[in-house]
Amino acid sequence: MNKLKPSAAPVAPGRDIKTIVNASLKRRHAAERRFRWYGLIAIGLGLIFVALMFTNIIGKGYPAFWQAYVQVPITFDPAVIDPQGNRDPKAIETADYAALVRAGMRQLFPAVQGRLELRALYGLISSDAAYELQRQVQQNPALIGASQEVWLLTSATVDTFVKGNIDRTLDETERLVKDNQIEWIDKLLAAGKIQKQFNTVLFGNGDSREPEQAGIRGALMGSFFTLVVTFLLSFPIGVATAVYLEEFAPKNRWTDLIEVNINNLAAVPSIVFGLLGLAVFINFFGLPRSAPLVGGLVLSLMTLPVIIIAGRAALTSVPPSIREAALGMGASKLQTVGHHVLPLAMPGMLTGSIIGMARALGESAPLLMIGMVAFIVDVPKSFMDPATVLPVQIYLWSDLPERAFVERTSAAIMVLLAFMILMNGLAIVLRKRFERRW
Amino acid sequence: MTTVTVQIVTLLTGDQEFDSAKTLAAFALGLVLFTITLILNIVALRVVRKYREQYE
Numbered sequence: 001m002n003k004l005k006p007s008a009a010p011v012a013p014g015r016d017i018k019t020i021v022n023a024s025l026k027r028r029h030a031a032e033r034r035f036r037w038y039g040l041i042a043i044g045l046g047l048i049f050v051a052l053m054f055t056n057i058i059g060k061g062y063p064a065f066w067q068a069y070v071q072v073p074i075t076f077d078p079a080v081i082d083p084q085g086n087r088d089p090k091a092i093e094t095a096d097y098a099a100l101v102r103a104g105m106r107q108l109f110p111a112v113q114g115r116l117e118l119r120a121l122y123g124l125i126s127s128d129a130a131y132e133l134q135r136q137v138q139q140n141p142a143l144i145g146a147s148q149e150v151w152l153l154t155s156a157t158v159d160t161f162v163k164g165n166i167d168r169t170l171d172e173t174e175r176l177v178k179d180n181q182i183e184w185i186d187k188l189l190a191a192g193k194i195q196k197q198f199n200t201v202l203f204g205n206g207d208s209r210e211p212e213q214a215g216i217r218g219a220l221m222g223s224f225f226t227l228v229v230t231f232l233l234s235f236p237i238g239v240a241t242a243v244y245l246e247e248f249a250p251k252n253r254w255t256d257l258i259e260v261n262i263n264n265l266a267a268v269p270s271i272v273f274g275l276l277g278l279a280v281f282i283n284f285f286g287l288p289r290s291a292p293l294v295g296g297l298v299l300s301l302m303t304l305p306v307i308i309i310a311g312r313a314a315l316t317s318v319p320p321s322i323r324e325a326a327l328g329m330g331a332s333k334l335q336t337v338g339h340h341v342l343p344l345a346m347p348g349m350l351t352g353s354i355i356g357m358a359r360a361l362g363e364s365a366p367l368l369m370i371g372m373v374a375f376i377v378d379v380p381k382s383f384m385d386p387a388t389v390l391p392v393q394i395y396l397w398s399d400l401p402e403r404a405f406v407e408r409t410s411a412a413i414m415v416l417l418a419f420m421i422l423m424n425g426l427a428i429v430l431r432k433r434f435e436r437r438w
Numbered sequence: 439m440t441t442v443t444v445q446i447v448t449l450l451t452g453d454q455e456f457d458s459a460k461t462l463a464a465f466a467l468g469l470v471l472f473t474i475t476l477i478l479n480i481v482a483l484r485v486v487r488k489y490r491e492q493y494e
Contacts, residue, residue, distance in 0.1 A: 264479040268472055271443050275468040278450070368447055 057417070061410025067199040067212065068162040069151040070125065070188060072104040074133065076143045087141055097130035097137075101152065108193075109184060120181050126153040126212045153201070154194065156211040156404040158185060162194060165403055202411060206379045207393065211404035214397070216412050218379045222292055222372070222387030223361060225380060229296020230360050234303040235353050239342075241304075242311025242349070247337050266305035273302045274369025282370060289371035290386035298366050303356040310352020314345040347434035354427035358420050364391035390416050442471050 078085070081095040105121050106112070112121050129152040136150070137143050157176045160166055162185070172179050188194045205215030249255045277298035281287050287294050318341050326336040367373075372388050373396065380387035388396075390412065397409040449464040 260480065260483060263483065264476050267479055268475045269443060271446055272468045272472050275446070275450075275465055279465070365443060365447065369450055373451055 057410050057413050061407055061412075061414045063163050064202065064407035064411035065199050066163075066196040067201060068154045068159045068194055069197050070154050070158075071149050071193040071195070072101070072125070072129075072152050073107050073147065074100055074104045074150045075107075075147045076100065076133075076137065076145060077103070078145050081137060081144050087144075089138075092137055092141070093134065095134070095137075097133040100133055101125055101129045104150075108188075112184075117180060120178055121184065124154060124158050124181060124184065126155045127210060128153050128213045151195075151197070153212055156402060158194075159212055160403045161185060162189070162196065163407075202408065206377050207375060207388070207396075208377065211400075211402045211408060214405070214408060216390065216393060216415060218376055219388050219390045219393035219412070220415075221380050222295075222376075223389040225292035225383055225387060226295040226299060226367075226389055227357060227361060229293055229383060230299040230303055231353075231357060233296065233300035234307055234356070237300075238304050238307030238353065239311055239349055242308045242315060243337060243342065245308070246312050246315040247341070248333070262305045262308050266309055269365075270302055270363050271365040271369065273298050274366030276301065277366060277370045288384055288386070290374050290376065290388070291384050292380065292387050293383045294370050295367050295372055295387075295389065296383075298370060299360040299363060302363065302366065303353070303360050306356040306359070307349070307353045310356070311345070311349045314348025314352065315341065317348060318344050347430060350434075351427045351431045354423055354430070358423040358427070361389075361419060361423070362391055362416065364389070364395055367392055368395075390419075442467055 077100060080099055081097075082088070082091055084091060102118075102122055105125065106118070109121060112118055132152060133150065154162070157166070158181075161177045161182070166175060166177055168182065177185070185194065201213060202215050203220075204217055205213055206218035208214040245255065245258065277294060281294050281297055282289055322340055322344065323336055326340045327333075331339070367389055372392050374386060374388065375396070376386050376388050378385070394409055394412045394416065397405050397412065446464045446467050449460045449467075
């Protein structure tokens, strides 16, 4: 910019400011074009990485939404299910349905003989099949004595093989699926008796050690309960704190200190909140481990600073003329804030809290500290039942060695990402619709 | 290579008594993490305040 000061530059006769500036215009425009290109390249790189991540996860997780089922002819033999003939519920519940499954498999392949061969044949079906038959009989006792084709869940190795993830060309000792099993599976596929159906097990079951029976329902319910507790605790307290700090608090050293602390807590790594939860809620107050209540308490402590900061920003954006007009009309301070300022600032507060909730949904480190890392099979039904959340479930599944868990982990990641996109999208839609520009 | 967070998780996801040395070490790591974040935030606040004064 020194060129623009006429007194500093050596002024040749006839060279005024306009010519000096025009001479440097080309370089300025080139620099601006370059800067714009840098920006576009940076955005492009970011988008490429996002696209890579999505294609990777969706490519790995998409097969998990389909599960291989095999159609087996089952004879609901009354001698096995209901030997007394009186439809006693206890007898129906404890009957040996596994024997019925085995009889059905033998009916499919009558040529198979010998204990080892039969064991390999029975290994094609998941251990859940017996419980599936039990559920069907309990729902519809008229089935006893009937014979019909039932779709049963295949074991995880068959499922992995049908999806093409087990190498046929490997030596038999290195493969999970043996030659005779491959022969039977091929015959069943050719006859159309093995089909891939939509994987309702993934959304209906809790966690399990068997990949074909593992589902995310327990984690989804745990996440839901935890988020409900988080929202109920953090939103009212956060909004009230923001209103107080912005409208009513005097400006002295104490409020300065509080502001520093809130800004600091918003940036502290989340695992510190987990340590706090462990030391105070579990050790001192004695609340049950792995309960969504404790998880919600920890996450609300984490979301509170975010909501307070967003709330304060929303309140500052309301112009002082609104407050002065309300006071001028005779409203008290509380009426001004409650009837005029707060409703106008609410969209901003809601946006901030939805974003805070989305962050809380994806947190796993603090919940690991309070014990939500356990292997929970039952779907939680209340706030005090032991539970786990979706990110922790993904973390646990990613550690397991079975091949079938790889695609289920990616499918769970897809579900989690879908929730995040939904929540953040909701925040953006709300902001666009209700934001007021002063 | 490891991070503080990973070490805290490793130390605490096991079963030991609450006041054993491992648990206390995990809490000490958490305290260090919190202190570092606090110092960084105070420095950031000072910097922001200093530059804000010049335009007032």
